[in-house]
Amino acid sequence: MTDAPLLIVGASMAGLRTAEGARRAGYDGPIEFLGAEAHAPYNRPPLSKELLQTEGHGHDEVAFPIRSALEQGVTWTLGRAAASLDAERRVVVDEAGVEHPYSSLVIATGLRPKPLPIPSHGLGGIHVLRTLDDAVGLRSALRPGANVVILGSGFVGCEIAATAAKNGCSVSIVTQSAVPLDRALGPELGGEVRRRHEAHGVRFFTRDGLFGLVGETAVERVILTSGVMLECDVLVVAIGSDPNTEWLQGSGLDVSDGVLVDAGLRAIGVDGVVRPDVFAVGDVARYPNPLFDDVPRRVEHWNLPTETGKRAGQLIAAHLRGDDCEPLAAAGFAPLPSFWSDQYDMHLLAFGMTYLADRRELVAGSLDDECVVEYFRGETLVGVCGIGMRSLVQSYRSRFSMPSATV
Amino acid sequence: MIKIDVDMNKCQHYGQCVFEAPEVFQLNADDKLEYKAEAPDEMLADLEAAADVCPMQAIMLTRE
Ligand SMILES: Cc1cc2nc3c(=O)[nH]c(=O)nc-3n(C[C@H](O)[C@H](O)[C@H](O)COP(=O)(O)OP(=O)(O)OC[C@H]3O[C@@H](n4cnc5c(N)ncnc54)[C@H](O)[C@@H]3O)c2cc1C
Numbered sequence: 001m002t003d004a005p006l007l008i009v010g011a012s013m014a015g016l017r018t019a020e021g022a023r024r025a026g027y028d029g030p031i032e033f034l035g036a037e038a039h040a041p042y043n044r045p046p047l048s049k050e051l052l053q054t055e056g057h058g059h060d061e062v063a064f065p066i067r068s069a070l071e072q073g074v075t076w077t078l079g080r081a082a083a084s085l086d087a088e089r090r091v092v093v094d095e096a097g098v099e100h101p102y103s104s105l106v107i108a109t110g111l112r113p114k115p116l117p118i119p120s121h122g123l124g125g126i127h128v129l130r131t132l133d134d135a136v137g138l139r140s141a142l143r144p145g146a147n148v149v150i151l152g153s154g155f156v157g158c159e160i161a162a163t164a165a166k167n168g169c170s171v172s173i174v175t176q177s178a179v180p181l182d183r184a185l186g187p188e189l190g191g192e193v194r195r196r197h198e199a200h201g202v203r204f205f206t207r208d209g210l211f212g213l214v215g216e217t218a219v220e221r222v223i224l225t226s227g228v229m230l231e232c233d234v235l236v237v238a239i240g241s242d243p244n245t246e247w248l249q250g251s252g253l254d255v256s257d258g259v260l261v262d263a264g265l266r267a268i269g270v271d272g273v274v275r276p277d278v279f280a281v282g283d284v285a286r287y288p289n290p291l292f293d294d295v296p297r298r299v300e301h302w303n304l305p306t307e308t309g310k311r312a313g314q315l316i317a318a319h320l321r322g323d324d325c326e327p328l329a330a331a332g333f334a335p336l337p338s339f340w341s342d343q344y345d346m347h348l349l350a351f352g353m354t355y356l357a358d359r360r361e362l363v364a365g366s367l368d369d370e371c372v373v374e375y376f377r378g379e380t381l382v383g384v385c386g387i388g389m390r391s392l393v394q395s396y397r398s399r400f401s402m403p404s405a406t407v
Numbered sequence: 408m409i410k411i412d413v414d415m416n417k418c419q420h421y422g423q424c425v426f427e428a429p430e431v432f433q434l435n436a437d438d439k440l441e442y443k444a445e446a447p448d449e450m451l452a453d454l455e456a457a458a459d460v461c462p463m464q465a466i467m468l469t470r471e
């Protein structure tokens with residue numbers, strides 16, 4: 001089946017970058033995107049920031065430009081989810097029962113928010129945030145004076161809290177953690193983030209959770225496990241995400257936690273065998289990063305859809321040309337994760353895997369102003385995070401290098 | 408030539424672009440972005456890489 005397209009499931013950032021990468025590496029055959037959302041690929045970070053506070057902003061403001069390399073030979077099948085994969089026959093079946101044959105397959109289906117952990121009883125006013133449609137729905141609910149309760153204190157929860165507080169909402173964060181962002185950034189920066197939120201009127205209920213909801217048709221109050229009762233017009237569930245891999249059940253791929261891939265982003269089966277024509281990229285992929293160790297992980301940072309997509313694109317082009325992909329795959333894949341977060345006038349910028357650290361050190365500035373914190377696992381630097389001080393944080397990039405034993 | 412536009416209302420001066428195309432993008436002494444408005448076609452791959460990594464998606468490229 002030589003004229004079957006390169007099929008990319010998930011019209012996502014990672015999928016887009018893979019298509020661009022394959023074109024750049026010389027693949028000029030047909031490409032098909034099969035995406036569950038009605039929208040062409042767009043940038044998600046503004047969904048918890050600018051777009052959430054700017055009435056009228058929509059797809060136009062966040063869409064990725066489609067480069068000239070993708071103007072020809074690309075089919076967009078949008079608003080249609082993949083339902084199953086038959087890897088033997090090289091066919092994806094969508095939810096309407098239509099078959100999509102492929103020459104190579106890219107899995108770029110990302111994550112979805114974990115749902116409310118208690119029964120919702122069909123009450124309105126309960127939100128999650130992952131998609132543009134989620135953001136538009138949440139934006140219209142964040143009216144000045146609204147009582148907003150955010151469950152979860154990760155990046156998405158904290159950013160929504162900051163935006164809601166700026167919009168004049170009365171905001172509470174309910175979290176099982178002792179401080180916000182503690183898993184990602186540790187107690188020092190987490191405590192400082194809390195202080196800054198409190199200075200903007202956000203209330204924290206830490207080491208706490210949701211016990212029940214009260215309301216007629218929409219949620220009116222929430223009861224916390226500590227017994228506290230909070231007025232609530234808008235409940236946002238931001239307690240992490242799960243990979244979109246249900247459609248891959250029974251496909252023979254290892255999808256125990258995202259899609260397990262090798263250093264060439266090629267899917268690995270439950271039998272441990274690499275599938276040369278199936279790739280996974282972006283948040284849904286689980287792979288080891290030799291900058292840190294050999295443990296395969298899913299990493300949800302914005303620069304990795306681009307890094308994984310570019311790399312997968314190279315291997316796909318080589319595979320579809322009939323080249324031997326082993327040397328390329330063996331070359332190792334060690335992208336430096338980078339992430340940032342904007343809350344109020346605080347700009348956090350980080351490199352590495354701060355959450356692997358067992359020790360942190362403030363090396364510049366002071367927490368309540370601008371600062372840089374280094375993250376260590378044992379003696380090894382595994383991450384750095386700054387509030388402001390961007391040049392200094394940027395200068396750390398060269399300090400993450402491969403342990404000399406590998407590659 | 409490739410024309411480079413950075414939307415300075417969006418740019419947060421993160422400097423990610425600097426690492427992909429240092430010939431074009433630089434952070435000055437005040438940590439603020441400075442960039443060249445034009446670059447030769449050979450730089451397209453680097454410039455696209457810079458546009459890709461910009462967290463604010465503030466970099467626009469046009470072939471002229
Ligand atoms: C609100 C928000 C704010 C963020 N802010 C930041 C930030 O400030 N800094 C940072 O570093 N990172 C941030 N991130 C993380 C970053 O946006 C993600 O890492 C990135 O979007 C992941 O891209 P992806 O291409 O892997 O997957 P996704 O963007 O999740 O795209 C997956 C696509 O696949 C589709 N899909 C799912 N299942 C199917 C199916 N069965 N068939 C077809 N299509 C399917 C989905 O509908 C979706 O369109 C943020 C994320 C969110 C949600």
Ligand code: SF4
Pocket residue numbers: 413417418419420421422423424425432440460461462463464465466
């Ligand atoms: S990467 Fe984007 S936001 Fe950062 S300095 Fe460059 S243009 Fe500005």
